[in-house]
Every structure is written in structure tokens, then in C-alpha cells.
Amino acid sequence: MRLAELSERSGVSTATIKYYLREGLLPPGDRISTTQADYGEEHLRRLRLVRALIQVGRIPVATAREVLSAVSDDTLDQNSRLGSAVGALPHGPAPDESDPATATARRTAAELQRRLGWTVPPEYPACRMLVASLAALVRLGYPCGMDRLLPYGRLAERLASHDLDLIEEFEAPTTQLEAAVALTVLYEPMLLSLRRMAHAQESARRFAPPGEAGPGQNREPGR
Amino acid sequence: MRLAELSERSGVSTATIKYYLREGLLPPGDRISTTQADYGEEHLRRLRLVRALIQVGRIPVATAREVLSAVSDDTLDQNSRLGSAVGALPHGPAPDESDPATATARRTAAELQRRLGWTVPPEYPACRMLVASLAALVRLGYPCGMDRLLPYGRLAERLASHDLDLIEEFEAPTTQLEAAVALTVLYEPMLLSLRRMAHAQESARRFAPPGEAGPGQNREPGR
DNA sequence: CACCTTGGATAGCCGCACTATCCAGCACTT
DNA sequence: AAGTGCTGGATAGTGCGGCTATCCAAGGTG
Numbered sequence A, B: 001m002r003l004a005e006l007s008e009r010s011g012v013s014t015a016t017i018k019y020y021l022r023e024g025l026l027p028p029g030d031r032i033s034t035t036q037a038d039y040g041e042e043h044l045r046r047l048r049l050v051r052a053l054i055q056v057g058r059i060p061v062a063t064a065r066e067v068l069s070a071v072s073d074d075t076l077d078q079n080s081r082l083g084s085a086v087g088a089l090p091h092g093p094a095p096d097e098s099d100p101a102t103a104t105a106r107r108t109a110a111e112l113q114r115r116l117g118w119t120v121p122p123e124y125p126a127c128r129m130l131v132a133s134l135a136a137l138v139r140l141g142y143p144c145g146m147d148r149l150l151p152y153g154r155l156a157e158r159l160a161s162h163d164l165d166l167i168e169e170f171e172a173p174t175t176q177l178e179a180a181v182a183l184t185v186l187y188e189p190m191l192l193s194l195r196r197m198a199h200a201q202e203s204a205r206r207f208a209p210p211g212e213a214g215p216g217q218n219r220e221p222g223r
Numbered sequence C: 001c002a003c004c005t006t007g008g009a010t011a012g013c014c015g016c017a018c019t020a021t022c023c024a025g026c027a028c029t030t
Numbered sequence D: 001a002a003g004t005g006c007t008g009g010a011t012a013g014t015g016c017g018g019c020t021a022t023c024c025a026a027g028g029t030g
Helices: A003-010 A014-023 A041-056 A061-071 A078-087 A100-116 A125-139 A146-168 A173-207 B003-010 B014-023 B041-056 B061-071 B078-087 B100-116 B125-139 B146-168 B173-207
Strands: A030-033 A036-038 B030-033 B036-038
Touching: A003 A014, A003 A041, A014 A041, A014 A061, A041 A061, A041 A173, A041 B125, A061 A078, A061 A173, A078 A173, A078 B173, A100 A125, A100 A146, A125 B041, A125 B173, A146 A173, A146 B146, A146 B173, A173 B078, A173 B125, A173 B146, A173 B173, B003 B014, B003 B041, B014 B041, B014 B061, B041 B061, B041 B173, B061 B078, B061 B173, B078 B173, B100 B125, B100 B146, B146 B173
Parallel strands: none
Antiparallel strands: A030 A036, B030 B036
């Protein structure tokens, strides 16, 4: 199919598709002539994935390119590719080493891992992200003792186990990797929205006057 | 204290503090003379909160202003303030109504709520965010049946219950609201990093050759 | 009294994600 | 065979968000 059709079927403007092609998020189409190229179903799939990562997963364009190129990097084995892809995801600002709260947070994270029996190395991006988040809480004076963190950790373990079961259902290596990335990234907003909904629900249950039916009202959505 | 000292103690440049003052994220200091103002510990606390929301929670400046002004809006009762504050948080792009996947996602979300016994109204921002995430998964052809979603929902319930226990420990109404916002926003990156770490851990446990100790290696952190 | 700092206002910068304009080469109609 | 309208590629521009730099006059300081 031509660019215009790809655009129509995906709902993405031709200008934006050209931009993604330039940025290497989408492989170029098969050249038919000097001024014409052909795109297949595979391009459509990939484009939809890119859009989902960028719009729903809120991943920067440059990051999406890194993630996707790691997925299809056939110089690495399956495991390394997954590591590279997930490691390339954004993971927030680096912890501020000049802040004493960071040191506290690092100790807390290490202790948490010990209690959970985890062995994720501290330089792993997700681990740094954990330290940065904990440091922010410490700095604000909110308690984040083991009693708070352990339940979160155990729930995370159950989520992960559940996610990997799902991923193992895919057979083809690249499909499996794509699924791993898509599920890591796209389940994140889902998980967060479920948590916020559960907050609303539970807070209504606890605090609302008996007459009211649902959670409290909210203001207009931002975007 | 003066602006310079506030800057030094918070680690935020004076230029940025001035910017926050302009944007209404920080109340103005007590004017001592035409050219001098005095800031107290409360300003420092608030500034740290703002920084955490923006840097760790990745909330846009304009949104942070809305959230914080809702927290201290004394024309509303406690419950409405919480609703406004959480409702003002970013919740991603609106679902694309022209896409049939959105309709599917909406039905799935409704069914999920029914099965969980939740009654969060569909116009609630978190609910729209859920629909948008589900629609993206549907569009990509990934299954998201009840068997996948229910466990996530039940885990979210347990997280929420745990979070509200923590929030109830705060006494003063405004402190409690601040805590609610801070914990909603700042626990999100923590939860996501724990999930990613658990992925790494579990994936190493399942797939790594017996000799290896920890999860697979990753590339350099982005920021 | 000379000098330095402060807070306030304004304008500028940078990165990111697009978007608009041009252009020459096809391809399909008539 | 000639017009006409699309095609893909290149390049430059736009809008926004989050700062950052510069300037200024009024105060405080030694």
C-alpha cells in the first residue's frame, strides 16, 4: 500500500509517518520507483505499536527507536535483547547523589531487595528509578518503612509472574519480545489507572455519606 | 529567609523559584520592603513538594498548580478537594471515539468494574485513562480478557486499601490531602519500578542459565 | 557614600513532536 | 501526448513546556 493508505488505515497523518520514517522508527517501504514506495501489513502493525508506545506509553520518540531497535537486534540473544529494550525505557532523573536522602533511599532499596530475595543490580535503570522515588518521599518526610514497601514489592512480584505467564504464550522470539515491551509499557498506564480508580472507590466507601452512590466528583479532564 | 537561602536549602536555582512564584506554584513571600521578601519553612516544604511532583512524578507545571490549588481550596469539603486534586492529574490522551477498539475497551472496562464491584463513573479521568490503555492493547491485537484484568484489579484494590490506611494516619485535613496527593503521585513511579524489577528478577529466574546470578544486563541509563 | 544584593519583569533558549512548504518524478485520464 | 494531480523526499518552521539570562531600580551593608 502507499503512504496515503497507510496513513488512513492507521489514523496517523502522512507528515507524521514521514517523520517516523526519518527518525528510524519505521523501516522504509519497498521502493517501487524513484518516487514511490510500497508498505505492507507489517508496516501497519509496527506503526500502531509505535503510536501506542508514544501516545499511551508516553515514551519519547528517540527512546522508542532505541527500544524497537533492541527488539530486532539479531546480534544478541533473546535475553539480552529484552534487557536492552527494557533498559532503554525512560526511568526518570538520576538520583541526586549530593542529597543525603538518596543515601537513605539506597539503603532502604537494598534492604527491601534483601527481604524480597531479589538480586537486581543497583545500576539497573528500574533500580535507580526506585531509589529516586524513595529519595523524594524521604525528602518530603513521608515514612516509607519496610512495612509499607514490602506489600508493594510482593504485589509487584505477583504482577510480574502474571505478566510473564502471558508473554510465554507467544511463540516466535521477536513476537515474544514485542509482546514483552508492549505489555511492560502499555500495562503501566492501565495499572496506574486501576490504582487510582481503586483509590476513588475505596475512599468513597470509607468517607462518603451513606446516601451517595459512587466516588467523589472531579474536575474536567485536562487533555 | 531570603530567596537565595531558599534556593540553597532546596537545591533549586533562584531563577526557577522565581518562575514557580510567577506560575503560582509557590505563594509569594512576606514582603519586608519593596525589594525584599521573607520565606519561611512552609515555603521550603512546599517547594520540595513541587519539585517532587514535577521531577519525580513527571507532572506538568500547570497541572501541579491546579492540583495544589485544589488541595488548599477551602470553599470545598475534604472529599471534593481530594476529588478535584486527583482529577486534575494528567491522565493521558482522551480515547479516540472514532476507533472501534475504543468501544470494545469501554465494554471491557464496564465489565471489569461490574466483576470487581466498582462504581467509578466513566467520565472519571482515571476511568478514561483505563479505556485509552485498553483500546491501545485491543488495537495491537493483544488479548486483555477478564482473566488478565481481574488479577490486576484485585491487586489494585489491595494497593488502594493499603494506601488509604497510610493516609488516614495523618490528622490535619490539609496535611492529609497533601499526603494523599504525594502518595498517589510519588508511589506511582515506585510501583512501576518495582514491577519492572520484578520482571527482571522473574525473567532471570525462568530463563537464565543456571550458572548466572542476577537478571540480564542492560544498556546505559538514558538520564 | 560606594557597592553589592534582592526581587520583579521581560525576553530568550532549548528540546521535542510535529507540521507546512517545496519540489521533481511518475501515473492515470482524456 | 499533454495535462493534472498525487507520491515520496528534503528542509524549514511552529507551538509548547520548562526553564534561564539579562536588565533594572530600590534597598541594605561596610
